[in-house]
Amino acid sequence: MAQFQNDDLEYVVDDYYDMSEFEEDTSSESETPRNGGDSDFEDDFDMVHIHRKPKTDTSAVDVRNGKDIQGIPWERLNYTRDRYRQTRLKQYKNYESLWRSREDLDKECKEVEKGHSFYEFQFNTRLVKSTIVHFQLRNLLWATTKHDVYLMQNYSLMHWSSLLGRAKEVVSVAKPVNPTLNNPRSLAQSLSRVQISTMAVKENLWVAGGFHGELICKYLNQPGVVFCTKLTTEENAITNTVDIYRNPCGMLRIMAANNDAQVRVFDAENFACLNQFSFSWSVNNTAVSPDGKLLAVLGDSSECLLADADSGKVIGNLRGHLDYSFASAWHPDGRILATGNQDTTCRLWDVRNPSQSLAVLKGRMGAIRAVRFTSDGQFLAMAEPADFVHIFDSRSGFAKEQEIDLFGEIAGISFSPDTEALFVGVADRTYGSLLEFNRKHFSYYLDSIM
Template sequence: MSDNLGGGVSFASAAPTLSARRSRTDATEDGISRNRRSHGHGHGSQRHPSLIPENQYNLLSDDSSDSVYRNNSGLDVADLVRNEYIDGNNTRQGVITTRRPTNYIGLDFLSRDDDHDDEDSIISDEEMFLPQFHEQLLEDPLILNTLEEALTPAGLSLLDQVQVDYFELDAEFRDFLTDMLKNHVIDPDTYYKLSRVRRPNEIMANDVALNAYDMQGIPWPSDNDVAYRARMRRLKTYAGYSNIAGSQDNLLSTVNRRYTDEDIFRFHCLYTAARPQLVHFQLRNLVVPISKNNVYYSDGTSIKSLDSESGNIHGVLERSKSKSAIGLSIRISTMAASAEVAVAGGFSGQYVYKRLDSDEDSTKPTAEGLVTSDMNSITNHADIIQSRTKGTPQAVFSCNDGMVRTLDLDLNKMAAEHQYPWAINCTATSPNGKLRIVVGDAPETMLVDTTSGEIISMISGHKDYSFACAWSNDGYTIATGNQDMTCRVYDFRKFRDPVHILGAQLGAIRSIRFDDSGKYMAMAEPVDYVHVINTRDFSRGQIIDFWGEISGVGFAPYSASADDSLWIGNSDKLVGGIMHFERSNGCLPLGLPALDDLYI
């Protein structure tokens, strides 16, 4: 039995039986710690920079001495926290054995033999020491609250930092340099030079050659191969997060599409004064270009606008500190924007939006409210669509409580609410507004009816949880991104098996975007790599490589009077910013040599 929709497309009408709703555990709960241990990951990541005294490596482990915190009174805990994490001079070291996918060696072009390497320069996993948080921090609220209170005068939120840093290991560039110094990959002089970068507000393409640094302002030594060795070490030591054990193994045997290098986008400028921020390590949709020269991004609590022509940064959407229905403040976990409206979703289930055709000089929101009051209420994704009946803008929210909700932005009222069996991490609506791709805390991808919410088809194939999906304006190309380090591309007209399976370099595919024309697709990993693929047959592509956590990626809307434009948010504290790329006219992308084949 079949049901024909959308021009004769046939779907199996008997969808799989759905089990009881599964919900992703909040990152502050003990279950996450147990989950991570059970999957072979390390017990933490880089330290908050304010917790490391200057020129000192205060590396922590999860040894048995942690139990002392459980046995002391509150006053003793406060003293211990300050001594141990803020004022202390401990130099305890802990060993992390990182897990790389089986049979995976990273970028093929970096796997060349080095005649000058000797045994002393080969670094084993067992020799690697990384700064890390005590797992105890996530299990004892008293310690965590005391530590956060101690950091408050500096304007820091340890809760946010734990949320971001605890899982994706070894991502901050400064901490990565510390690791290389500890393992004698770089000498102290090189470490000092690279870890104390001072950059202008804008780094233009011409500045790179003139000032002997790369497009992020990193002054790599020119007389040796430090940059190459750093990239090799990143590929060796980085451990991305997965929820299902073994989902990232045997990646090369899974990928069925390899693409040759095509000069697609070239570096134009890095705006270092713009500082996009993350509040959850799995949510990376916090950068939205609204024109060739204007991009919106989240700084953690507000939405700001970067004008690339002037370099100026303006506030777009910012809540007052007065208490309201959604609380005193909002930590932005996701955002979306169009020419009409900017929308932000909150870490505690809030939403706030501003109609951009209203008072342009004000950052006051048009309206705000709660997506959900559920305890497990992270707003994972927001998307802006047009109402099929009224033509007015609507926001589609994906939430950790398993609901997809559609908000009428004219009325500030929920127009639809649909329940699904697990936490929903992302949705993508078809260009005609009739169908929707829904992905979340399950390997399956759901195709649903936007009006009824009914599941039309359930597609298997991924091995882990998905956090990214996109539907091209061509109407039939769909892509999903997963923590199994793959992006699956489907043709909606024969929607069951993927036509292409693309692979990542380091970790999960956390964000996917198509340009307005449907000619190009960008897929972003957690750190360092954005892939830009020519969608004609997915045989040509470009890997844009840099250093830092990726907060978002997006193409500027199509304009007949302007070249194509690509924007990337980089939240690294030392070398981050907003990166601007333009459609290339024959220049090779900076930092990426000409290659015969980019295998993944």
């Protein structure tokens, strides 16, 4: 991973795009829930309540009436949306260091049928806006239900309820963080002013990594932080990725990977460090297979590794990418692994025959910084650093694609566990927001007849 000195937490990506020329009045307020009902987040804590401001939000009805999904007032600007899009495509500079020609890579990429619509726009709110602390790390948004999303906004973990149209601060790491766990084996220690670089939310547990090698764990239904520590004192030892998974015996585990080329495994009950794996390059991303047996290891190498999740022993090499990798995801069947790379592609691998990739999927202009499968395995989403999210239908052999076209840096993407919603976090001074898309349901029998 590239070394990056971050002295300004809130807008580390301003050198890439600054959309501050777009301004809009945000004075109106309302407290009316969007859909009625309640979200799954309890109101027991003394937290910040931020209510909907309709003039900053965009609904599906607004879009059908001609409004931009992000509320950008193109009619008041000196250029059209299409013209601005072409300018962005021409001016964007992808961070890359390819070891062979892009022409050869382009020949490998799968030809796909574009223009499909698997998820349709539902809602955009600017009451919460994602922030990014490192331009290569974008796992900063997670959905736990189709109505509940967690994201980082500066030093705060925020919860957004799409039912209530309301945001809450769950925890702040701007001030000193003291662990509530009293277990000598865990080596817990207090932290202060942590810049969150990556996070994961699963099984009622929030796990986050920090810009200076920190690890923070919190149960969402309990006040305070249960465990936190500094994994390493090495300089530039940012925590690049964290994962929450179950091992083959069903025990809940936490995995953290750092720039110091180490991967550490923790017990998610007493937070003791159970194992530590060493690699020859900085580890930017890891993913444990659904059965808990295989570990994908990606980092500052064009190769990706398959390792035994229990021992860390490397058992396979995945060769084909041209640059460093920062994202990976397993298909729910545990046979297909997707890897996202700075060479602007996502490769799909069948781990039963890893000698070459099954397919190479290409983005529009930048690295593939995030990849996600739906829980039923039907769709794969991949996000570029800015402007584009791509959704592929696995039933078509990943030959059918939907492209979501927006403006702004993408802090994270997440499908809801029931596959009904896709959320996209946008980091931008003016148009930072949370976009929600809902799954469209088709009759494949009728499609086949047509």
